Amino acid sequence: MSNIVVARRSLMLGGAAVALMPALALAASPDVGKPAPLFTAVDSNGKSWSLAELKGKVVVIETTNHDCPYVRKHYTAKNMQTQQREAAAKGVVWLTSASSATGEEGYVTASQANELTRSRDAAPAAVLLDPQSRIARAYGATVTPHMYIIDASGILVYKGGIDSIPSSDIADIPKAKQYVRIGLGEVLAGKPVSDSSTRAYGCSLKYPRTST
Amino acid sequence: MKRLLPLLLVLFAAGPAFGQTVVQAENVRAELLADVAAVKAGEPFWVGLRQTIRPKWHTYWKNPGESGLPTEIKWTLPAGVTADPIVWPTPNLFNIGGVINYGYQDETVLLVRITPPADLSGSSLKLAAEANWLVCEDVCIPEDGKFELSLPIAAAATPASPVTRAIFDKARRNVPMESPWPARYGVAKSGDPTLIVEARGLKPDTIRDVYFFPAEWGPVASLAKQSAQVTADGIRIPLKKGDAKTTPPERLAGTLVLTEKTADGEIRQAFDVSAKLDPTFVPTSSLAAAAGNEQLSLVQALLFALLGGLILNLMPCVFPVLAMKAAALARLAGQGRREMRRDGLAYTAGVLVSFAVMAAIVVAIRASVGEVSWGFQFQSPVFSLLIAYLFFVVGLNLSGVYEIGGRFAGVGQGLAARGGTVGSFFTGALAVIVATPCTAPFMAAALGFALSQPAPQTVAVLLAVGLGLALPYLLLSITPALQRLMPRPGPWMDRLRQFLAFPMYASAVWMIWVLTQQTGADGVIYALGGMILIAFAVWLLRIGSGASPATWLRRGLAAVAVLLAFAAALKLEDGPATAASASGGAAAGVNFDGWERFSRDRLNQAVAAGKPVFVDFTAAWCITCLVNERVALETAATRHAFEQAGVVKLKGDWTNRDAEITSLLKDLGRAGVPLYLFWAPGAERPKILPQVLTEAMILSELSR
Numbered sequence: 001m002s003n004i005v006v007a008r009r010s011l012m013l014g015g016a017a018v019a020l021m022p023a024l025a026l027a028a029s030p031d032v033g034k035p036a037p038l039f040t041a042v043d044s045n046g047k048s049w050s051l052a053e054l055k056g057k058v059v060v061i062e063t064t065n066h067d068c069p070y071v072r073k074h075y076t077a078k079n080m081q082t083q084q085r086e087a088a089a090k091g092v093v094w095l096t097s098a099s100s101a102t103g104e105e106g107y108v109t110a111s112q113a114n115e116l117t118r119s120r121d122a123a124p125a126a127v128l129l130d131p132q133s134r135i136a137r138a139y140g141a142t143v144t145p146h147m148y149i150i151d152a153s154g155i156l157v158y159k160g161g162i163d164s165i166p167s168s169d170i171a172d173i174p175k176a177k178q179y180v181r182i183g184l185g186e187v188l189a190g191k192p193v194s195d196s197s198t199r200a201y202g203c204s205l206k207y208p209r210t211s212t
Numbered sequence: 213m214k215r216l217l218p219l220l221l222v223l224f225a226a227g228p229a230f231g232q233t234v235v236q237a238e239n240v241r242a243e244l245l246a247d248v249a250a251v252k253a254g255e256p257f258w259v260g261l262r263q264t265i266r267p268k269w270h271t272y273w274k275n276p277g278e279s280g281l282p283t284e285i286k287w288t289l290p291a292g293v294t295a296d297p298i299v300w301p302t303p304n305l306f307n308i309g310g311v312i313n314y315g316y317q318d319e320t321v322l323l324v325r326i327t328p329p330a331d332l333s334g335s336s337l338k339l340a341a342e343a344n345w346l347v348c349e350d351v352c353i354p355e356d357g358k359f360e361l362s363l364p365i366a367a368a369a370t371p372a373s374p375v376t377r378a379i380f381d382k383a384r385r386n387v388p389m390e391s392p393w394p395a396r397y398g399v400a401k402s403g404d405p406t407l408i409v410e411a412r413g414l415k416p417d418t419i420r421d422v423y424f425f426p427a428e429w430g431p432v433a434s435l436a437k438q439s440a441q442v443t444a445d446g447i448r449i450p451l452k453k454g455d456a457k458t459t460p461p462e463r464l465a466g467t468l469v470l471t472e473k474t475a476d477g478e479i480r481q482a483f484d485v486s487a488k489l490d491p492t493f494v495p496t497s498s499l500a501a502a503a504g505n506e507q508l509s510l511v512q513a514l515l516f517a518l519l520g521g522l523i524l525n526l527m528p529c530v531f532p533v534l535a536m537k538a539a540a541l542a543r544l545a546g547q548g549r550r551e552m553r554r555d556g557l558a559y560t561a562g563v564l565v566s567f568a569v570m571a572a573i574v575v576a577i578r579a580s581v582g583e584v585s586w587g588f589q590f591q592s593p594v595f596s597l598l599i600a601y602l603f604f605v606v607g608l609n610l611s612g613v614y615e616i617g618g619r620f621a622g623v624g625q626g627l628a629a630r631g632g633t634v635g636s637f638f639t640g641a642l643a644v645i646v647a648t649p650c651t652a653p654f655m656a657a658a659l660g661f662a663l664s665q666p667a668p669q670t671v672a673v674l675l676a677v678g679l680g681l682a683l684p685y686l687l688l689s690i691t692p693a694l695q696r697l698m699p700r701p702g703p704w705m706d707r708l709r710q711f712l713a714f715p716m717y718a719s720a721v722w723m724i725w726v727l728t729q730q731t732g733a734d735g736v737i738y739a740l741g742g743m744i745l746i747a748f749a750v751w752l753l754r755i756g757s758g759a760s761p762a763t764w765l766r767r768g769l770a771a772v773a774v775l776l777a778f779a780a781a782l783k784l785e786d787g788p789a790t791a792a793s794a795s796g797g798a799a800a801g802v803n804f805d806g807w808e809r810f811s812r813d814r815l816n817q818a819v820a821a822g823k824p825v826f827v828d829f830t831a832a833w834c835i836t837c838l839v840n841e842r843v844a845l846e847t848a849a850t851r852h853a854f855e856q857a858g859v860v861k862l863k864g865d866w867t868n869r870d871a872e873i874t875s876l877l878k879d880l881g882r883a884g885v886p887l888y889l890f891w892a893p894g895a896e897r898p899k900i901l902p903q904v905l906t907e908a909m910i911l912s913e914l915s916r
Contacts, residue, residue: 032457069354105351142278142311159455166281168346168354197457199429203352204279207309 029140029159032196036148036156037138041097043126044113049095056152058187060087060094060180062124062162063136063205065106065144066116069168070202074145075120077170080162083181084123090188096124099136099144104206106144107131133207143202147180151187158183160198235357239266239347244339244359245321247380249373250366251337254330257369259361260321260383261285261343269349272315273303275427277434280313280352283322283345290338292329299323301386302469302482303425305436308350312434314425321383328365337363381908388467388482389842393446395485397464398493403453405432405460406495407487409446409468413832413867416442418473424449424485427465430456440470444833450495460489472835475877475884476903479836510669514676521680549692556689558633560682562640567678570644571671593731594781597739600723601777602645604743605750607716610709614750640682742777749773802832802865803841806851810864812872818860822894824914825860829877829887832867836903837886844905853914892916 030037036059040050051059062080064071074080087094098113100106108116113127130136139148139159149158163176183193234243241264248257261283263271272280287295301320306313328337344356371377393411400406407424422440426432433452440449447468464487471480608614688694720743727735749770808814810827818825828845830837844850854861864873866885877887880900888905889898890913901913 029455067351069352168281195457197455199455200279201281202279204308204311204313204348204350206350207311209309 030138030156032156032159032193034156035154036150039135039138041128041130041135043128044108044110044117045126046110047126049126049128051150051154054093054150055154058090058092058152058184059150060092060184061135061139061148061150062094062096063099063139063141063144063146064096064127065098065100065203065206066108066120067105068144068203071106071144073168073170074162074173075122077173078121079173079178080145081120081122083178086181087184088123088125090184092184092188094124095126095128096122097128097130097135099130099133099141100206101133101208102131104208105203106206133205136205136207141200141205143200144205145202146200146205149180149183149187149193157187157193158196159200160195161200161202164198166199166201233359233361235343235359237347237355237357239269239353240264240271240345240355242343242345242357242359244341244361245372245376245379246326246339246361246363247372247377248363248369250364250368250370251328251332252366252369253328253332255369256325256327258323258325258380259339260323260380261341261359262319262321262379262383263316263345264319265317265347266349267318269347270304270306270313270315270317271320271345271347272313273425274298274300275314275425275429275434276346277306277312277314279308279311280315280348281346281354283343285322285324286342288340288342289326292332293337293339294327295339296325296327299325299387301383302388302467302480305423305425307436308348310436312436313348314434321379321386323380323383323387332365335365337365339363377908381906385843385904385906386482388469388484389839391468391483391485392838392842393483395487396490396493397460397487398490398495399453399460400495404495405451405453405464406493407447407449407451407464407485408490408493409449409485409487411446411835413444414442414446414835415833416444418833419447419470419835420473421469421471421480422447422449423469424451425467425469426451426454427467430454430458431461431464432466462489463487464489470835474834474836474886474903475882479904481835481839510672513669513673517673517676518680518683521677522683524677524681525684552689554633555636556686558636559640559643559689560679560686562637562642563644563678563682564640564675565637566641566644567674568671571674574674575667575670593727593735596723596727597735597742597781599645600720600727600739601742601746603716603720603723605746606642607713607720608747608750610713610716612706612710613747614754643681644678738780742780745773745777749777802830802863802867804863804865807861807863810862810873812876814860815862818862819891819896823860823891824857824893825862825889825891825898826854827862827864827887827889827898829864829866829873829885829889831865831885834866834885840886840888840903840905844907844910847907850907850910853911857914859914 036051038051040048042048066072066075071080084094084096098106098108100108108127108129110129113129116122117124117127128135135141136146139146145162147158147160147162148156151157158180160179162180163173163178165172165176177195179195179198183195186193233245234241243262243264244259245262246257246259251257263283265271272282274282276282283298285295285298289295300322301316303314304316306315306317326339339359339361341359341361342356343359344354346352346354372380391409393409395407395409397405397407419442422442423438424432424440426434431454433454435452438449438451440447447470466485466487468483468485469480471478724736724739727739752766752770752773755766807828810829815825815827828837828841830841864870864876866873866877877884880887880889886903888901888903890901891898899913901909
């Protein structure tokens with residue numbers, strides 16, 4: 001392809017950055033129906049979370065970038081917060097992963113993350129700090145918000161978008177099929193998730209620019 | 213917050229705008245244009261949303277890739293007026309920190325066809341559109357705009373200004389054309405699809421940067437890189453399955469983009485492909501797919517290559533050589549361990565050196581030509597013929613028609629039969645030579661990987677194949693425990709050897725069949741005739757020995773017979789050009805409908821008569837030629853214009869070598885096709901038209 005855009009930051013590194021691109025390429029996203037990739041991460045309150053220790057509980061992972069228009073769409077409309085509360089009420093562990101790399105759009109410090117949770121009235125079980133995009137990479141996340149559901153036995157049962165209408169227009173939320181809400185309902189009822197892999201939409205996930 | 217402010221500004225700027233054709237958003241200037249200045253009832257026309265995008269930012273294609281959203285246009289049209297879906301220009305690939313996007317940078321024009329009803333009335337037609345688009349660099353901003361375009365209604369449609377028409381001309385040129393080739397796809401057991409575009413007769417070394425943009429999210433993943441294999445049979449692209457949890461669709465749609473190297477530079481071409489699911493085509497080996505996804509590390513490749521070399525020992529091609537080796541080994545069994553070890557090492561060295569030589573050839577060819585596909589040696593009928601002879605001669609030996617006593621020293625077989633280290637070395641070399649035909653179909657994927665890598669990796673992978681091939685024998689020769697398992701020498705060895713002649717003959721027959729594919733039926737005459745001569749020579753040499761004049765006569769005759777057999781190879785040399793036409797594809801590629809065949813005489817005659825002359829030099833393997841024909845030379849408007857102007861249309865087919873055309877190209881300083889020449893009426897010298905033609909260009913040339 002002749003017209004690959006090289007982002008400003010990579011330009012400084014010139015050819016080296018381009019050469020490193022393959023190394024940065026995402027791992028294939030894990031298959032639905034297979035064990036979800038394990039991870040450990042520290043949240044905005046300093047607490048450590050390990051997916052392995054959450055066995056027995058249904059887990060939701062939400063990649064986030066508070067400056068992304070698509071993330072804002074769902075927070076401004078309170079769609080995300082409402083679903084976080086519904087999930088918590090059913091014993092589901094909802095983990096919001098701030099996976100933007102250090103210095104990129106959406107990168108937050110622990111205190112910024114807590115401030116965002118407060119100002120947006122959000123209710124995740126935790127906001128994981130993922131400044132090296134490790135969780136995002138393990139799950140092959142390409143956008144924010146990219147959503148995943150992991151069942152009580154640690155199997156990935158859903159990956160994809162938060163809902164079915166890819167737009168930044170808040171007015172579309174009520175018209176859209178809320179995949180995550182429906183999927184969680186099915187998982188908790190012991191049924192297979194009917195739409196288990198959907199198209200995620202949003203801003204591209206801000207991975208680290210150079211591989212180190 | 214700093215991101216929000218410009219967004220608000222955009223909303224504010226776009227909000228009250230009404231009745232305008234241009235919207236200046238923060239990152240995109242968008243303009244609604246029409247290719248007509250006045251519309252006529254019932255006559256469709258085109259409008260375009262032209263996006264001028266901030267440098268380094270991009271908007272999205274219909275399938276945005278792993279993130280992003282396509283531009284949307286919502287129309288508000290008077291009753292009876294219809295707007296078709298957006299016709300998307302060919303996308304580009306953007307790799308944003310590992311996230312793959314498909315879209316446009318700098319400038320793009322999204323075309324939409326508008327059809328007014330036959331009973332359109334009033335003085336003007338008002339088209340209102342609300343468009344929204346996402347524009348991203350490393351951050352993404354949704355933008356939108358409202359547009360209104362008012363066009364007068366007239367008794368006849370009038371074209372827009374030349375500037376606007378040029379924009380539309382360029383935009384149309386950027387739209388992929390319908391693929392002229394059939395396409396199909398198959399799904400491997402892993403679920404990964406492989407696309408095959410049956411573009412026969414292409415010149416692989418002129419084509420690069422092949423990429424298939426899937427038309428929608430779901431069946432195919434958006435890959436950073438695809439390793440398409442281009443051969444004279446077509447284009448094969450191993451893909452990776454997408455995330456949709458559905459069965460493979462009946463048809464896989466997308467846009468195939470490639471860059472063709474022509475005499476005057478490189479031209480990017482795009483084709484809309486709709487590949488039919490072919491359930492009988494199950495792409496084998498995860499290797500092919502893995503190589504396509506650059507997931508195959510060098511270590512893996514080496515491992516697979518080693519394994520491939522091991523398995524090669526079981527292929528019929530190598531079998532007879534191994535039998536020879538086993539016999540030699542059995543003979544050695546009585547001797548010391550040191551001899552055996554030396555023998556095994558020499559054999560291994562012979563195999564490895566042969567592979568190293570092959571690797572060196574491959575690297576050298578690639579350095580000079582730029583691209584090489586495995587099995588390239590089989591494109592040469594001479595090679596096929598020589599290999600067929602070799603199989604035949606080895607077969608004769610195994611059958612016991614002649615024994616080797618150093619009499620044929622100089623022939624590889626003779627060297628191989630020599631005792632000791634040198635003999636073992638050449639047995640190794642012989643094993644590689646006879647194994648080559650087996651490697652081509654069997655290890656295409658691993659070798660494909662090897663060939664796509666830088667030189668050190670290519671050499672390493674090929675050497676690994678060699679090591680695999682030599683390994684069983686090497687182990688046997690250095691492990692006494694294994695040697696004890698060897699059966700004792702005996703008459704069975706002779707019988708086995710004689711039996712093994714038959715797979716050799718079968719291999720020779722297969723090579724002759726390959727030859728007929730390359731040269732047509734004539735190849736059989738030369739090959740079989742050559743074999744008779746060789747058999748004759750062998751017989752001559754067998755009878756009697758000593759230095760009597762009769763023996764010398766026989767030797768002389770044998771030499772003549774062998775020379776004649778090899779002369780058959782020379783006879784084949786001028787075959788390859790006709791080879792492609794014999795297989796049917798290439799000849800059918802050039803269509804002479806409505807054109808006269810080019811000849812200098814006809815050209816000179818027409819020019820002397822003062823007639824306008826258009827000459828099209830084309831070739832079946834030239835994609836750009838084909839595209840030009842479709843979009844510029846064979847459209848209804850162009851045909852009509854040619855006819856009106858009384859143009860003499862000549863077409864030169866350069867698919868096969870053609871001295872007359874080559875000399876004319878040379879006169880004009882050209883190295884190849886496409887080449888378009890136009891002599892205006894009475895002109896002495898032709899005008900050389902650009903390599904990329906548009907209908908408008910031809911029409912303006914004719915009306916000048």
